Amino acid sequence: MAKSHPTDPTADGTPVIALRGVTKTYANGKSALRDVNLSVPEGDFVFLVGPSGAGKSTLIRLLIREELATRGKVMLEGRDLARLKRRDVPKIRRRIGIVFQDFKLLPNKSVRDNVAFALEVTGTPRASIKPAVERVLRVVGLAGQADQRPSELSGGEQQRTAIARALVHDPHLFIADEPTGNLDPLISWEIIQLLLRINEMGVTVLMATHNADVVTALRKRVVGLEDGRVVRDETGAAYHRED
Amino acid sequence: MIAFVAFSLKRAWQGFWRNSLMSLAATASMVLMLTLLSGMVILFLGLNATLDYVKGEVQVVAYLNDSATAQDVAQLTSQLQAMPQVSTVKYVSKDQALKNFQVSEPGVADLVDSLPSNPLPASFEISLRDPSDYIDVATFLRDQPAVDSVQDIAKTVSQMTAVINVVSTVGIVVLLIVGLTVLFIIVNTIRLAVVARAEEIEIMRLVGASDAFIRWPFVFEGAFVGLLGAMITIGLLMLVQAPVASLLSSFFNVLPVQATAMVGQNVALMVLGTGVGIGVVGSYVSVRSYLKR
Ligand SMILES: Nc1ncnc2c1ncn2[C@@H]1O[C@H](COP(=O)(O)OP(=O)(O)OP(=O)(O)O)[C@@H](O)[C@H]1O
Ligand SMILES: [Mg+2]
Numbered sequence: 001m002a003k004s005h006p007t008d009p010t011a012d013g014t015p016v017i018a019l020r021g022v023t024k025t026y027a028n029g030k031s032a033l034r035d036v037n038l039s040v041p042e043g044d045f046v047f048l049v050g051p052s053g054a055g056k057s058t059l060i061r062l063l064i065r066e067e068l069a070t071r072g073k074v075m076l077e078g079r080d081l082a083r084l085k086r087r088d089v090p091k092i093r094r095r096i097g098i099v100f101q102d103f104k105l106l107p108n109k110s111v112r113d114n115v116a117f118a119l120e121v122t123g124t125p126r127a128s129i130k131p132a133v134e135r136v137l138r139v140v141g142l143a144g145q146a147d148q149r150p151s152e153l154s155g156g157e158q159q160r161t162a163i164a165r166a167l168v169h170d171p172h173l174f175i176a177d178e179p180t181g182n183l184d185p186l187i188s189w190e191i192i193q194l195l196l197r198i199n200e201m202g203v204t205v206l207m208a209t210h211n212a213d214v215v216t217a218l219r220k221r222v223v224g225l226e227d228g229r230v231v232r233d234e235t236g237a238a239y240h241r242e243d
Numbered sequence: 244m245i246a247f248v249a250f251s252l253k254r255a256w257q258g259f260w261r262n263s264l265m266s267l268a269a270t271a272s273m274v275l276m277l278t279l280l281s282g283m284v285i286l287f288l289g290l291n292a293t294l295d296y297v298k299g300e301v302q303v304v305a306y307l308n309d310s311a312t313a314q315d316v317a318q319l320t321s322q323l324q325a326m327p328q329v330s331t332v333k334y335v336s337k338d339q340a341l342k343n344f345q346v347s348e349p350g351v352a353d354l355v356d357s358l359p360s361n362p363l364p365a366s367f368e369i370s371l372r373d374p375s376d377y378i379d380v381a382t383f384l385r386d387q388p389a390v391d392s393v394q395d396i397a398k399t400v401s402q403m404t405a406v407i408n409v410v411s412t413v414g415i416v417v418l419l420i421v422g423l424t425v426l427f428i429i430v431n432t433i434r435l436a437v438v439a440r441a442e443e444i445e446i447m448r449l450v451g452a453s454d455a456f457i458r459w460p461f462v463f464e465g466a467f468v469g470l471l472g473a474m475i476t477i478g479l480l481m482l483v484q485a486p487v488a489s490l491l492s493s494f495f496n497v498l499p500v501q502a503t504a505m506v507g508q509n510v511a512l513m514v515l516g517t518g519v520g521i522g523v524v525g526s527y528v529s530v531r532s533y534l535k536r
Contacts, residue, residue, distance in 0.1 A: 064449070086454075087453065087454075090448075090451040090452060090453045090454075091451065092451075093448070093449065093450065093451035094450070094451035098449055104442065104445070104446055104449070106442075106443060106446065108261060117446070117450070118450035118451075120250065121447045121450060121452035121456050121457070122450065122451050122452055122453070122456065123246070123247065123250075123453075123456065125246070126246070165450065166450075169450070169451065
């Protein structure tokens with residue numbers, strides 16, 4: 001039932017993510033990615049899988065331009081990240097929502113203020129901050145806990161706060177790097193449901209994960225990395241290769 | 244723009260209090276160093292005033308022949324006054340010299356009265372702009388027929404000039420070393436305060452904050468630390484001002500009173516400028532390493 005996914009950009013519309021022959025070699029000589037080709041069209045939901053050290057987080061760091069590719073091209077919505085001007089990098093990042101295994105919340109701010117922070121530090125006018133924050137808190141189901149601090153929340157609620165913060169700029173691409181790595185299976189499912197809803201709203205989702213149950217159950221597109229190479233790229237696939 | 248400044252100031256204020264331990268450490272080292280620095284500067288200024296005074300005290304004394312006429316005196320006076328090395332010229336007549344002697348040595352006044360004629364010569368007391376010009380003026384005077392002799396203080400003058408030079412050089416070097424130490428310690432304390440907030444900076448970058456939005460709150464926070472440190476330092480200096488001033492004037496004995504007020508104002512300005520300047524530069528440099536990538 002798994003079928004091969006074309007890695008070339010679809011004929012109509014620019015892919016949200018396009019990697020062409022991307023190699024990333026870190027300063028210490030370690031090659032974390034080798035000749036990677038990947039194309040993700042708008043609205044796709046992609047699981048990025050592979051053993052620890054395969055290069056998943058490295059690929060994500062290239063997408064948010066935390067790192068630059070050593071060779072090859074990384075394109076985001078048709079824009080070559082290597083040729084992006086320094087002052088345009090923040091603008092690109094506002095089109096990407098990103099969450100991590102550790103939630104990266106500010107411990108001394110409430111849920112509401114953590115989310116509002118993303119708007120404040122990007123110069124959003126005061127008047128439009130409050131409604132935007134309330135809206136995303138409703139989307140992630142945290143409207144009732146808006147005044148609590150991260151230490152007063154469960155792991156799942158903390159991750160939902162991080163997701164709300166990532167959503168508040170209306171991103172076109174949502175990236176999650178092992179978002180359920182610190183959560184128990186039941187709570188993990190809640191987070192996955194939330195990501196599926198975000199995808200249904202039209203946002204392209206890329207999720208790096210080790211969670212085999214989730215990947216296999218959902219039958220989405222699966223991109224497998226091993227030792228820095230793409231070893232599989234299938235839609236409707238399971239966590240492990242089935243052929 | 245106003246919204247941005249308001250945002251940065253608000254964040255700076257919050258940042259200062261959120262990390263109050265770090266901020267207080269930075270402020271405390273700022274106070275310590277600014278106090279040290281201003282102490283050094285006040286000492287240096289006092290020393291300089293003393294040196295200026297001592298320099299002013301260096302005099303060339305030339306004794307005149309008893310045969311010198313009033314015309315000789317007038318001519319020599321104007322010649323001396325025309326010399327660039329000379330600051331003031333004072334003529335002491337024979338009578339004046341005798342009176343001065345009687346005042347300074349009352350015990351032998353009777354003895355002087357019994358003398359048939361006044362044995363003391365008339366003289367010129369010449370102050371110099373710079374003691375090292377002593378030789379020029381002394382040589383000029385020795386060549387004058389009206390001049391009998393010139394008091395030989397060449398050795399004293401050269402010794403004093405050497406001491407003055409050494410003291411000024413050492414003062415400047417010590418001031419420089421203290422200043423650089425101040426800068427180093429404060430920049431490092433501020434850097435620690437920024438490192439403590441690395442996670443916050445990371446989040447700001449991830450959500451797409453521009454460099455300006457990340458940098459300026461920290462720069463304002465640094466300025467705030469500098470301002471607070473400077474104000475505490477100035478407060479401390481004002482508290483100890485009276486005892487220190489009397490100590491200084493008894494130690495140097497020469498510092499004019501009105502100069503102390505001026506020194507106080509200048510030191511306050513220096514403390515403010517240095518504090519805020521170091522705070523701003525320190526945080527700018529510290530936060531820059533996080534924005535490089
Ligand atoms: N900053 C870095 N400098 C040098 N090497 C690095 C750096 N970051 C990652 N690596 C190396 O690159 C390789 C890929 O790392 P990466 O973090 O991308 O793996 P991953 O697939 O995300 O692993 P995990 O599933 O454990 O998160 C690893 O061998 C890692 O040691
Ligand atoms: Mg990883």
